[in-house]
Amino acid sequence: MRDVAVIGVGMQKWGELWEKSTRDIFVESALLAMDDAGVDSLDAMYIGSMSPGLFTSQEHLGSVMADYLGQKSIPSTRVESACASGGVAFRMAFMEVASGMHDIVLAGGVEKMTDVGGGDATHALATAADMQWEGVQGVTFPGLYAMMAVAHMDKYGTTREQLAAVAVKNHHNGTMNPRAQFRMEITVEGVINSTKVADPLNILDCSPITDGAAAVILVPADMVKKFKKPGVKVIGSGHATDTIALHDREDLTTLSAVTEAAEQAYKMSGKDTKDIDLAEVHDCFTIAEIIVSESLGLFERGKGGPAAEVGETSLKGRIPINASGGLKSKGHPVGATGVAQIVELTEQLRGEAGDRQVSSARVGLAQNMGGSGGSSVVHILEVM
């Protein structure tokens, strides 16, 4: 395998982009990434997108996006792994460059979620669960994570305030990210008193519905000097699956696909949890960030909630988590999320993150997850 580096990143502001189409949103971010790298042609591309069919009645994004990006004729493929689609698209591009098949490969992600109503969006997202045996009972995604939260609170004593602390921290970080959808501070009391969605989770525990895209350019590490910006090396990649139905897991308080993907990435990179300077993790719900931080090995089981509450995961804490604002503040256009995590890590490791810069960051970890943890992908990046 060849060493691989990220050499360009691109991401426009996320939000409710009613005036823009899916292809506009994707092409704008992809062009930013190509300009950042200084390339105008690609060898191949992968596009993470969970459900363009249900959200916008358009499938076959591989062709749509290569055509509209001015790259007609290159191999271009849409990748689907629910909310982990972007992270998996990045892994596909990484493997393609590592294998020697191609040199300049774009990994992107896009989701246009606001063209349909809230109920239809809830349904489209619910298809990432087991529709036959969970969906049939009226399960929603907040409902699945709420059931994990109830189990985690029962086993470890995790509190409602600790869940809220995750949202408060991520919103604070998001105020310093010009591309975040919701750039406002919130309070613990505000989270606890916000509208109930699925007990014990309230609306301010949930990531929002978002339109957005992100893109990065990968090249062989030995080619980095040909480009205008410093490269960031991809030193670890892991990907694992778990049962599709939450109820088929023996332990509801951990996410084994996250742990297995992380172990693969740690092993490939030769790094340990203590080497990680910052992490972007999949905080689709506040409880998810707590359980993921434990499943990655960054905290012991049951310690994720207290760690968030005392500031260990804040920008100046021991291990800053979601410096970007996370899915909670930045937004969660599902297929784009995993790629946006790589954008954030690259900017942090290049020292380009502005007010939210994590000081002396050298190694970063990104964790992206599909459904209730039925799939997860983990990457580790390092300065070159």
Added chain:
Amino acid sequence: MPPARSWRAYPQTYRLEAARCSKCGKAFFPPRLVCNKCNGRQFEHFEMKHTGKVVTHTIIRTPSDEFSGQAPFALGIIQMDDGPRLTSQIVDLPFEELRIGMPVRLEFRRISSEGEAGAIHYGHKAVPVRI
């Protein structure tokens, strides 16, 4: 839900038909072709007893459109006494009485009146077992 999809699930939906791996004994609901514990491919089918316990729970207040007329409703993961776990609505009790470990029994009820095909859809719901 398309008619063929709900027809295929009749044995599980109406009789709680499960399968036990002949090699390692793990029980599955619904039945599978391959055991996810030992990779065995031989199973004995059986009808699950209707009793179990609540493992975790929530109250759905923001449902998808299909369930919008029913919210709020309680939902939980049920550990069946015969081994498998499943997701079920929990009915016939005030929300504040929901507890982990609570004994329940599955009964057949109407689940949703407007499925994807517009048909009335039936399935199991959990009701508390009063001791």
